[in-house]
Amino acid sequence: MNDWLTVERGDAPLVLSFPHTGVEIPAPFDRALVSPWLARKDADWHIDRLYGFARELGATLVRTAISRTVIDVNRDPSGASLYPGQATTDLCPATSFDGEPLYDPGAEPDAASVAQRRTLYFEPYHAALGAELKRLRERHPKVVLYDCHSIRSVIPRLFDGELPNFNIGTNAGASCDPALTAAVEAACDGPGFTRVTNGRFKGGWITRFFGAPEAGVHAIQMELACRGYMRETPGPVREGEWPTAFDPVHAAPITARLRAALQACLAFARSP
Known part of the structure; x- marks a missing residue:
């Protein structure tokens, strides 16, 4: 694969997608950025480590x-x-989640730059996802695509108040069987955490594009509020204070729920 694109193959009918954990900004796309930290602030911090199990x-x-x-x-x-x-933010964002400009005035990506980025990075990522789903679908009657995300708990520009811990998105029920949604909800529910399904985050392009229950591919997005697995003080963040370090002990309670959620995905995929 490309050095920026990692595919770790397993044989179970489950694919995890990590579209937002990356922080690399190759040249020439690093030109005219206001701040390297600001350009990375909205990454899904530590999510790939959280789901290491x-x-x-x-x-x-x-x-x-x-x-x-x-x-x-x-x-x-x-x-x-x-x-x-x-x-929201765009295909090639010009602002952060909080609305801060990412580029110097007039230096935002133009149409040619967006097209180049699509060719270099967008299309190969989706081709890799599609290839893995096809490979597993040839071996299993059903495959689950689980799209992994996180976001800071309080971002007034995007949503009101404090986001629930678990935000499940299924494109309003179109991207997967209701039985899968119910199984993941059951794994998430319980004391100590909050959950919503198809609330502010209903699933992004990955969930909507690949989810095809009628063809045996069931896609579900999980957006986590950062406070559930990171030491987060909800509200604005500053350089030098964000992101906080990953602490597996602090993350242990939500890790247990996430393990149950993935086990539920596998049980669904393997069910008759």
Whole structure:
């Protein structure tokens, strides 16, 4: 594979996608950025480490090391908004989640740069996901694509109040069988954590594009509020204070729920 694209193959009917854990910003796409830290601030910090146990379950892991500031592989490649009428970020973001400019004035990616980024990074990532789903679908009647995400708990520009711990997205029920949704919900529910399904985050382009229950591919997105697995003080963050270090002890309670969620995905995929 490309040096920025990692595919770890397993034989279980489960694929984990990590579209936003990357922080690399290769030249020339690092030019005219206001701040390297600001350009990386909205990464899904430590999520690939949090789900490290998935290897033990036989899952396939697909990850890009490229920062979402270069190109967001979980956005509609046409540039159309996945959440019309709501604040969001673009295929090649010009602002952070908080609305801060990522580039010097007038230096935002133009059409030619966006097209280049799509060719270099977006299309290979999706080709890798598609290839792994095809490989596993040839071996299993059903395959689950589980798209892994996280976001800071409080971002007023994007949502009101404090985000629930678990935010499950299934494109309003279109990307997977309701039985899979119910099984993942059951794994997440319980004392100490909050959960919503198809709330503010209904699933990005990966969930919507690959989810095809009628063809045996069931896609589900999991957006975690960072406070569930990181030491986060909800609210604005500053350089030097964010991200906080990954602490597996602090993350242990939510890791147990996530393990149960992935086990539920496997039980669903292996069910008649």
